[in-house]
Amino acid sequence: xxxxxxxxxxxxxxxLVAQIREAAAGYQGTMTFMEVCxxxxxxxxxxxxxxxxxxxxxxxxxPGCPVCVTPVxxxxxxxxxxxxxxxxxxxxxxxxxxxxxxxxxxxxxxxxADVRIVYSPLDAVALAQxxxxxxxxxxxxxxxxxxxxxxxxxxxxxxxxxxxYFVLSANKxxxxxxxxxxxxxxxxxxxxxxxxxxxxxxxxxxYAPLVEQxxxxxxxxxxxxxxxxxxxxxxxxxxxxxxxxxxxxxxRIVREDxxxxxxxxxxxxxxxxxxxxxxxxxxxxxxxxxxxxxxLFDAARQIPVQVEEPMEHTGxxxxxxxxxxxxxxxxxxxxxxxxxxxxxxACMVSSEGTCAAEYKYGT
Amino acid sequence: xxSDIILLGHGSGGKLSHQLLDEVILPRISGLSQRDQNDAAxxxxxxERLAFTTDSYVVDPIFFPGGNIGDLAINGTVNxxxxxxxxxxxxxxGLILEEGLPIIDLIKILDSMQHAANIAxxxxxxxxxxxxxxxxxxxxxxxxxxxxxxxxxxxxxxSGARVGDKVIINGTIGDHGMAILASRxxxxxxxxxxxxxxxxxxxxxxxxxxxxxxxxxxRDPTRGGVATTLKEIALQSGVDITLSEEGLPVTPAVGGAxxxxxxxxxxxxxxxxLLAIVGPEKAEAVRTAMRTHPAGRQATIIGEITGxxxxxxxxxxxxxxxxxxxxxxxxxxxxxx
Numbered sequence: 001x002x003x004x005x006x007x008x009x010x011x012x013x014x015x016l017v018a019q020i021r022e023a024a025a026g027y028q029g030t031m032t033f034m035e036v037c038x039x040x041x042x043x044x045x046x047x048x049x050x051x052x053x054x055x056x057x058x059x060x061x062x063p064g065c066p067v068c069v070t071p072v073x074x075x076x077x078x079x080x081x082x083x084x085x086x087x088x089x090x091x092x093x094x095x096x097x098x099x100x101x102x103x104x105x106x107x108x109x110x111x112x113a114d115v116r117i118v119y120s121p122l123d124a125v126a127l128a129q130x131x132x133x134x135x136x137x138x139x140x141x142x143x144x145x146x147x148x149x150x151x152x153x154x155x156x157x158x159x160x161x162x163x164x165y166f167v168l169s170a171n172k173x174x175x176x177x178x179x180x181x182x183x184x185x186x187x188x189x190x191x192x193x194x195x196x197x198x199x200x201x202x203x204x205x206x207y208a209p210l211v212e213q214x215x216x217x218x219x220x221x222x223x224x225x226x227x228x229x230x231x232x233x234x235x236x237x238x239x240x241x242x243x244x245x246x247x248x249x250x251x252r253i254v255r256e257d258x259x260x261x262x263x264x265x266x267x268x269x270x271x272x273x274x275x276x277x278x279x280x281x282x283x284x285x286x287x288x289x290x291x292x293x294x295x296l297f298d299a300a301r302q303i304p305v306q307v308e309e310p311m312e313h314t315g316x317x318x319x320x321x322x323x324x325x326x327x328x329x330x331x332x333x334x335x336x337x338x339x340x341x342x343x344x345x346a347c348m349v350s351s352e353g354t355c356a357a358e359y360k361y362g363t
Numbered sequence: 364x365x366s367d368i369i370l371l372g373h374g375s376g377g378k379l380s381h382q383l384l385d386e387v388i389l390p391r392i393s394g395l396s397q398r399d400q401n402d403a404a405x406x407x408x409x410x411e412r413l414a415f416t417t418d419s420y421v422v423d424p425i426f427f428p429g430g431n432i433g434d435l436a437i438n439g440t441v442n443x444x445x446x447x448x449x450x451x452x453x454x455x456x457g458l459i460l461e462e463g464l465p466i467i468d469l470i471k472i473l474d475s476m477q478h479a480a481n482i483a484x485x486x487x488x489x490x491x492x493x494x495x496x497x498x499x500x501x502x503x504x505x506x507x508x509x510x511x512x513x514x515x516x517x518x519x520x521x522s523g524a525r526v527g528d529k530v531i532i533n534g535t536i537g538d539h540g541m542a543i544l545a546s547r548x549x550x551x552x553x554x555x556x557x558x559x560x561x562x563x564x565x566x567x568x569x570x571x572x573x574x575x576x577x578x579x580x581x582r583d584p585t586r587g588g589v590a591t592t593l594k595e596i597a598l599q600s601g602v603d604i605t606l607s608e609e610g611l612p613v614t615p616a617v618g619g620a621x622x623x624x625x626x627x628x629x630x631x632x633x634x635x636x637l638l639a640i641v642g643p644e645k646a647e648a649v650r651t652a653m654r655t656h657p658a659g660r661q662a663t664i665i666g667e668i669t670g671x672x673x674x675x676x677x678x679x680x681x682x683x684x685x686x687x688x689x690x691x692x693x694x695x696x697x698x699x700x
Contacts, residue, residue: 004618004619004622005681008680008681008682009681009682010609010681010682010683013681013683014683017683039625042625045686046627046680046686047680047681047682047684047686048678048679048680048682048683048684048685048686049682049684050684051684052682052683052684097372106366106370106371106372107366107368107370109371110366110368110369110370110371111368225680225681225682225684226682229682339378340378341372341378341379341382351625359689360687360688360689361686361687361688361689362686362687363685363686363687
């Protein structure tokens, strides 16, 4: 079955675009829809979706790329750990190229640090089993989609009685900053394209407070082009009708109660804590920190290391871009001093970063 | 931050590789500008025109679905010669072996090298073998150099694309890269994806016979994939290229695996594919002729040269949107060939 083609059908796309125009026609003013998932950001560019929408509809990107929202101090911490001879860093690929204050994991790797790219935290646990003489530090950078698998890796390590598996946690939750951005008068977010797979974990109800307090329409949307066009249509209709609510476009995956098992595993290992977001600052209760009984797995507490004073790169607008206030083209460094092969900020590094998407696919 | 040491990304075939070539290697070795870079050098000796090329192979794993490092090393060099329009004549083989490599593995690799050479009708005529201590290389690295001769006076160069030309590919894209990825340790991707590793000199002969002087560019989209190769051609020729996503041949297995891993098949390596840029009058005939050759059964027109510019590549997406295409940045996957 050519499953993908069904979600990329040009004729259906044309009908959806016509319906979007119709739904937007009766509305006074601009419709500003924010997506807060890096995969959405990439897909919007990859499929050229902006070019299909009426001018009245603006799509802006929010803090949806976990690598991008991770502050430079975390990268410096990971680099400091990588320099310890007894440490093997295990990470998803994107983190390797993110510039820290004075180096990157990629640079450290070329100089001899042991940095391994893994596709699952469980691969990092396997590394810990294979190298009992080493300390394996997994870089826990992700939202509610990734965080449960990291929690599961910690439970697995405990079950296997591994004393050499650690996580440097910068895991975050997404609904809290969405509420913060919805109340920002500079942004005027008129609706959210809610993340697909995060929502598969946390469920639609997680957005209910956002809708109640801020009256902002929320549509949980899939990643394929037709999903996204339909998500935009549902948002436009809600906005025109003046009936903000949580709707699920991505109903083939997202259940009404999300994934309770994943949430149980997550909250068994991690508890909400205050955490810093690049460009936004510290948001209360938006991070995931180790619970006390799992402190033995916390790399930050168990492996003492001197971390350099973090230094953000001057001129980089990644922080403003993450809030949707500035587009990559408005950044003076974009395409000149900052390119994917020589990135200044994380927004250009991550394959899900807004600047990387604009660079790779923007016309 | 610019790196003062070599990074894996410098070997990706994408932007970092180009930077290394332009800023470090070319100014010191030959002074050739980017505009002159083609898959093989063309030499004149007496009345003859000869093509000369070299390539090194470090693929990991050395055995993968659809081939191994041996046939890859022969096909790759045969194809580099063929893309210049030359008929491959002879190949040399340099082997760098790691202490501890099982002899039986070496035998399998050598046998498939000879087999690939037989199919491509090229002779392996010179060789060298070195052994390094365990850990100083990874099992086996191979260098092949090749020499070819021109049976015609056509000039096939990366700078030859003209407005109105059609872009033809001989089959599905991304198969080699995804086959390597799927067979890597740590990624349990169950699939029947096989590398497309194949010699293309026979197919090139067919293309030149049908298209003759209307064949403007031939390139094999290896590292960096179709996207990077077309961007190189656009820059070298100073033209815009527009692709149609709907026309791009991708097997459902490769398309699905790419979607799962967040990869774009346009940037994934091929080892048995070529892009032919052919004048509009002969494009359809060339495509039809390609389909009569085993390596070109799925030949398709995937785009055309749409304007003169500083070298932009666009794609009309399946849902009717438009996006730009850049070269691969950073490494998508190291040691793909």
